[in-house]
Amino acid sequence: MQYLWQHISNIIEAYKGDVPLTHFLKAYTKQYPILGSRDRRMLGMLAYSWYRCSKGLVRDGDPTFQQRMRECLVLCNAYTPLFDKMFSLVAPIDVPVGFDKELLFPHDIPLSEGITRGEWLAAMQVQPRLFIRIRRDKDGILALLDGKDISYEFITPTCLALPNGAAIDTLLPAESYVVQDASSQATGAYMRPMAGERWYDCCSGAGGKSLLLRDLCPGIDLTVSDKRRSILDNLEARFRQYGLRQPTVIVADAADRQQVDALAKGHPFDNILADVPCSGSGTWARTPEQLYYFDPAAVARFSQLQQAIATNVARYVKKGGRLVYITCSVFRQENEDVVKAITGATPLRVAEMRLINGIATGADSMFVAVLQ
Numbered sequence: 001m002q003y004l005w006q007h008i009s010n011i012i013e014a015y016k017g018d019v020p021l022t023h024f025l026k027a028y029t030k031q032y033p034i035l036g037s038r039d040r041r042m043l044g045m046l047a048y049s050w051y052r053c054s055k056g057l058v059r060d061g062d063p064t065f066q067q068r069m070r071e072c073l074v075l076c077n078a079y080t081p082l083f084d085k086m087f088s089l090v091a092p093i094d095v096p097v098g099f100d101k102e103l104l105f106p107h108d109i110p111l112s113e114g115i116t117r118g119e120w121l122a123a124m125q126v127q128p129r130l131f132i133r134i135r136r137d138k139d140g141i142l143a144l145l146d147g148k149d150i151s152y153e154f155i156t157p158t159c160l161a162l163p164n165g166a167a168i169d170t171l172l173p174a175e176s177y178v179v180q181d182a183s184s185q186a187t188g189a190y191m192r193p194m195a196g197e198r199w200y201d202c203c204s205g206a207g208g209k210s211l212l213l214r215d216l217c218p219g220i221d222l223t224v225s226d227k228r229r230s231i232l233d234n235l236e237a238r239f240r241q242y243g244l245r246q247p248t249v250i251v252a253d254a255a256d257r258q259q260v261d262a263l264a265k266g267h268p269f270d271n272i273l274a275d276v277p278c279s280g281s282g283t284w285a286r287t288p289e290q291l292y293y294f295d296p297a298a299v300a301r302f303s304q305l306q307q308a309i310a311t312n313v314a315r316y317v318k319k320g321g322r323l324v325y326i327t328c329s330v331f332r333q334e335n336e337d338v339v340k341a342i343t344g345a346t347p348l349r350v351a352e353m354r355l356i357n358g359i360a361t362g363a364d365s366m367f368v369a370v371l372q
């Protein structure tokens with residue numbers, strides 16, 4: 001087990017935050033086929049705990065890398081007997097290494113209404129849960145989970161929380177559920193699509209919200225766009241997988257006036273969904289490497305892009321129609337401030353606005369504003 005020390009040091013030395021940690025770990029362990037599934041799992045737990053906690057360690061007593069790593073595992077509740085052998089040669093620390101979560105984020109960036117800095121930073125030490133949205137055959141899904149003794153909790157009648165790592169992909173029929181965070185599912189309550197309406201999802205990504213929209217109301221006419229062709233391929237594949245009618249799919253930069261004009265062809269939409277690119281700070285408990293490598297200048301850049309996208313597409317909201325603005329950020333500059341900019345630049349007015357605080361549920365946090 002001592003060989004794992006060399007691997008985790010290499011990982012932490014080489015990883016610079018430019019790709020998702022999960023991709024980096026996969027690529028790294030692939031180079032060492034000798035590492036078994038238990039080794040890979042342990043390296044994952046070590047690396048994630050490190051990025052969740054290490055910056056918050058108060059380094060009194062000059063602890064070694066190995067001692068700090070143990071503190072991180074303990075702080076994240078991730079130290080199990082699995083690690084006993086690996087840590088058997090690591091000396092105990094005389095003075096406990098303290099932890100100050102404020103050190104994790106030494107920036108004075110205001111948060112949205114509905115979440116406190118203390119609870120947000122405390123949530124970084126806890127891995128959020130796995131959530132599914134049930135699409136069909138709820139009884140069948142529950143019977144399969146019961147049959148494998150997989151515990152679950154209902155968050156809503158169609159939202160189930162499951163333990164992380166539950167092997168549902170080989171157990172549940174693929175078309176019966178969607179993996180989707182509970183807060184992301186909760187944004188559906190603000191969409192309220194009705195049959196016959198024309199909807200435009202201007203930053204659709206792989207279609208998490210578009211699929212939700214179609215499931216809520218199969219009778220809508222849906223157009224989707226994203227800047228990236230590759231992610232729209234994923235969206236199309238997912239619509240096929242779920243047996244849903246394909247939307248109109250267009251590659252477009254939603255911040256570009258001419259591209260949106262060409263897409264809309266002069267016809268306004270009843271409703272536009274703008275689930276815009278953002279810092280993702282409401283999801284950093286899942287991706288703690290983003291907290292670790294955060295560049296505070298990114299917030300202003302995102303805020304400008306969000307305003308550009310929202311005000312650009314807002315020109316095509318029908319009179320009486322709605323713009324549903326969504327982020328997975330907890331920063332005010334990406335949320336309330338952008339909404340203010342939209343109401344300043346367009347005739348749209350705020351009908352509803354809320355930070356969906358997912359911490360108590362073990363979910364992400366998201367912001368949603370409905371402008372009419």
Ligand SMILES: C[S@@+](CC[C@H](N)C(=O)[O-])C[C@H]1O[C@@H](n2cnc3c(N)ncnc32)[C@H](O)[C@@H]1O
Binds near residue numbers: 207227
């Ligand atoms: C928050 S993600 C969307 C997630 C998606 N709605 C879902 O629920 O799965 C934002 C998306 O915006 C796209 N994007 C970034 N800049 C864009 C732009 N200027 N125009 C259109 N799409 C953009 C990104 O490629 C990304 O897929």
